[in-house]
Amino acid sequence: MLRASRGLWQVAGRLNLRYFRHLLAFYFAVLEINQNIDILPNITLGFHIADTCTNVEFSLCSTLMILTGVMDAVPGFSCQQQGQVAGFIGSFSSVISHAIARFTGIYKYPQISYGAMDQLFNDRVEFPFFYRTVPNDQSQYQGLIQLLNLFRWNWVGILTSEDDSDQRGSEELKKEIIRSGSCVAFLEKLPMAFLLTIEQFGRLSQIAVMVNKSIAKAVIIYSANSYMAIQFCFPWWQMIAEKVWIISAATSSLANLFTPVIISSCRALNGSLAFAIQKGNIPGFKEFLYNLHPSTFPDPSFLQPLWMEAFHCEIVYGTKHSNLTNCTEQEILSNLPPWRFDVNNFQFTYSLYTAVYALAHALHNMYTAKSQLGWDQNLEFQPWQLNQYIKKVHYKPPDGHEIFFDDKGNVPAYYDVINWVMPPGRHFSSISVGKFNSSASSGQQFFVNQSAIMWNPSFNDTPRSVCSESCVPGHRKVLQRQKPVCCFDCIPCSEGEFSNTTDAENCMKCPDDQWPNVRKDGCIPRAIVFLSYEEPLGAVLASIAIFFSIITDIVLGIFIKYQHTPMVKANNRDLSYILLLALMLSFLCSLVFIGRPGRVTCLLRQVAFGIIFTTAVSSVLAKTITVVIAFNATKPSSKLRKWAGTRISISLILLCCLVQVVICIAWLLISPPFLDYDTQSETGMMILQCNEGSTIAFYSVIGYMGFLAVLSFIVAFLVRKLPDSFNEAQFISFSMLVFCSVWVSFIPAYLSTKGKYMVAVEIFAILASSAGLLGCIFIPKCHIILIKPELNTRGHLIVKQ
Structure with missing residues (x-):
């Protein structure tokens, strides 16, 4: 014998057709099973229906009466006259299902709910005998989150009721939304009493004002309370514009409660999106309902409220209401039942239908197993024995999805995404615009046809519900x-x-x-930058280098042409040639610093510059020492006569250059310069440059040249006043002063610049110091040779001495 509880029949003083439909769907399912020879043959299912009155105390009393079989129930005793209690179907409410499950669980009776979606029933330790044919709330959370993600609504509000189950579910929904990366702007609990107190009325008004002011355009209505949907027909909700209401599955089923009068005042919900338990067709159920009459129904008192609502008359089976007339026989037989909508369009009716079938299949499998073992199939069984067969139920009802229970007693989750539409002057309608299937593969669980959605007329386009607008790339x-x-x-x-x-x-x-x-x-x-010949700075420096190299060539030519004159012979003309060649090469070596750097140029340019400049400076030092030797060698009995000549000068140059060559070779072997990119100095540019490798080696080369230059300056300064008309000491002193000044200022300038300007600074130092040597030492000589040849005579030299 099946036992089932029925819901409250009337809401807000009006007939609740939904619960009558549940009752009749249950009755229809039992009739089908009893007429089906393939399920429980030779066994007739009975049932007992009790009204929960949406009250926990009434539900527990009714459950106890079902278990004991008497009105004055005594816990622990059974006075069943016939049959055996197999299990419980229901209730629709999670709160009532929870109370019944805790009570019936003591006796290990299975319970299959067709409406309780609270995820607390996933706890198999506390509810090992509880099953349901509706998805649990956890799957609905995932569907809601995917809906929010689809429209990029990351700032949403939640409205729920004061019901414990609703509050628990809404808090869990909030956690899931936050976990997904979105945010909840508010979570408010609405009082659900039909007759509101002044305090509750004020609270509702405050919430409505807050919701209206919130920038959250998407608001989730999460509740299974019967009054929740009707709440939004109150005047204060009609003043709220530009909100998209997202309605949970349990609440969306209450849309069927709307009458034309109620619908006209519920325009706030126009354009809403709702999650709905996926409906299935129950073959024969529509015909059953439309052929239903009190004269043919086993217990006409069940249909009494229907006819009272439809025709304002009653079927007299007891005390007559004073304000109602008796329904005539013609009214009873000829009038169709007062169904207002397509019976296949109701939610939870199908889940109730499948719940009865699931329990019947479990009973059938259990009796089949017992008969195969040779036991009497009418043998009574313990309630817990049926539990293992419910776990293994797996069948596909007509026009529906496969029914089976997972390890938590849940069936696969299927939802329809419904768009509630209320066109002006027309009836309320709901349009299926999408689906959610939790058991589908990732990426295929959720689908919504966005073009089919009809938003509230207050929106010109797809609504946005964000706290802050998205940050664009960049x-x-x-x-x-x-x-x-x-x-x-x-x-x-x-x-x-x-x-x-x-x-x-x-x-x-x-x-x-x-x-x-x-x-x-x-x-x-990045733009690759280097000191090129094409840019003005590179072109100017290259032009200067070539110009001075030509000047040096000219000077060298003059000295070669006038090599036999006293001016050229004075102070060792071979040293002059070596110095002029070194200066010419130093001017030209600056060109290696200009243009696109390469691996070879990076290796050679500093080394070439160091050796060439060392040759030039050592030549100047040799010239200075030659002046000293030449002056002192003319004195009687001087020991310096044997050092006079070019041999000592050339040897000095070779010795000085050898030291620089050793430094450069060590540099190239230990940490040579290499091609490098500087991406930090200039914004958006990549400077192609030569990294010096070893900074110590680089400054050692510069320092050694500086040492030679300082030494030359000191010696030249000491002999600057020797009585020789062709004495170079003064010119060498001044040239070394220029040379040292240039390279002393070079170091801070070089360190304070980056990229190609470092190269430009070094080129400038090379050109300036080379030009200083050329100008200070050779220009005065060329002036005498070319402009005042009368001074370029031995006689002039003797007179001066």
Whole structure:
């Protein structure tokens, strides 16, 4: 014998057709099973229906009466006259199902609910005998989150009732939304009493004002309370504009309660989206309902409220209401039942139908197993024995999905996404615009046809519900203090960074050879920069180098042409030739610093510069020492006569250059210069340059040249006043002063510049110091040779001495 509880029949003083439909669907399912020879043959299912009155105490009393079989129930005793209690179907409410499950669980009776979606029933330790043919709330949370993600609604509100189950579910929904990366702007609990107190009325008005002011455009109505949907027909909700109401599955079923009068005052819900338990067709149920009459129904008193509502008359089976007339026989026989909508369009009716069939299949399998073991199939069984067969139920009802229970007593979750539409002057309608199937593979669980959705007329386009507008690429999010993560400011990426996604939390750096574009939403190749001949600075420096090298060639030519004159012979003309060649090469070596650097040029240019300049400076030092030797060698009995000549000068140059060559070879062997890229000095550019490798080696080369220059300056300064008309000491002193000044100022200038300007500074130092030597030592000589040849005579030299 099946036992079932029925729901409250009347809501707000009016007939609740939904619960009558549940009752009749249960009755129809039992009739079908009893007429089906393939299920429980030779066994007739009975049932007992009790009204829960949406009250826990009534439900527990009714359950106890079913178990004991008497009105004055005594716990622990059974006075059943016939049959045996197999299990319980219901209730629709999670709160009542919870109370019944805890009570019947003591006796280990299975219970299959057709409406309780609360996920607390997933606890198999506390509810090992509880099953349901509706999805649990956890699957609905995932569907709601996917809906929010689809429309990018990350700032939503939640309205629920004061029901314990609703509050528990709404809090869990809030956690899931936050866990998914979205935010909840508010979670408010609405009083659900039909007759509101002044305090409750004020509270509802405050909530309505808050919801209206909130920037959250999407608001989830989460409740299974019978009054929840009707709440939004009250005047204060009609003043709220530009809100998308997202209605949970249990609440969306209450849309069938709406009468034309109620619908006309519920325009706030126009354009809403609702999750609905997927409906299935029950073959023959429509015909059963439309052929239903009190004259043919086993217990006409069940149909009494229907006819009272439809025809304002009653079927007299007891005390007559004074304000109602008797229904005539013609009214009873000829009038169709007062169904207002398509019976296949109701939710939870199908889940109730499948719940009865699931229990019947479990009973059939149990009796089949017993008969195969040779036991009497009418043998009574313990309630817990049926539990193992319910776990293994697996069948496919007509026009529906497969029914089976997982390890938590749940069936696969299927939802329809419904668009509630209320066109002006027309009846309320619901349009299926999508589906959610939790058992489908990832990426195929959720589908919504966005083009089919008819939004509330207050929206011109798809609504947006965000705390802050998305940060476009090129920007990053900065959270606002003391606000949820969905509230943020958008700031541009820092210099050298980019973001190519919407709502980027961090900007990224481009690869070393790339740089962010103007919008900072991508990277572009850096402009490669080096001191080239094409740019003005490179062209000017190259022109100066070539100009001075030509001047040096001219001077060398003059000295060769006038090599036999006293001016050229004085102070060792071979040293003059070596110095002029070194200066010419130093001017030309600056050209190696200009143009695109390469591996070979990086290895050679500093080494070539160091050796050539060392040759030039050592030549100047040799000239200075030659002046000293030449003056002192003319004295009687001087021991310096044997050192006079070119041999000592050449040897000195070779010795000085050898030291520099050793330094350069060590540099090339230990840490040679190499081609490098500088991406830090100039914005958006990549400077192609030669990295000196060893800084110590580089400054050792410069320092050694400086040492020779200082030594030359000191010696030249000491002999600057020797009585020789062709004495070079004064010119060498001044040239070394210029040389040292240039290279002393070079070091801070070189260290304070970057990239190609470092190269330009070094080139300038090479040109300036070389030009100083050329100008100070050779220009005065050329002036005498070319302009005042009368001074370029031995006689003039003797007179001076």
